[in-house]
Amino acid sequence: MLITPGDFSWGMVYSFWNNEEFPFEDFNKITFHGSLPVQLRAIQFTAAPLEIMDIWPKRIPGKVENEPVQGEVPVLILGGEYDGDTPVYYAEMIEKHLPNSRVVIFPGGTHVQIFRQDKAKFIVKEFLNNPNRKPETEELF
Secondary structure (H helix, E strand, O other): OOOOHHHOOHHHHHHHHHHHHHHHOOHHHHHHHHOOOHHHOOOOOOOOOHHHHHHOOOOOOOHHHHOOOOOOOOEEEEEEOOOOOOOHHHHHHHHHHOOOEEEEEEOOOOOOHHHHOHHHHHHHHHHHHOOOOOOOOHHHO
8 A cells, every 4th residue: 555645644743743853943044945946945834834833732851852862773775865854964864873773875876765666665564574684776876
């Protein structure tokens, strides 16, 4: 079964953004990006409209919540070469703190490759079946 953006719980999305993301954002950058033409924005306001965020319940997280997670558990990270929401350098930062991570960047890809690439679904299934094996990516490159 294909998961689509319509399958999301928007209340959960808003709660996450308002409590886990926005507290650590630079609103000067957000305002700047909002003034750019939509094709050049690096921030997708449809994921968390600022009007909703003003009224959505929020809390002030501790600074430790913005620190990198570290551990030995195998982790799969899918990214797109042109992802403006979670750029490739985020995957590179994660990889430094999670030595058993498997990073797959889709050439020419954008955000949420699992919705856009059939190969992404195969890689996820392959990882879940054998998380200690490097994903097969030669068809991507």
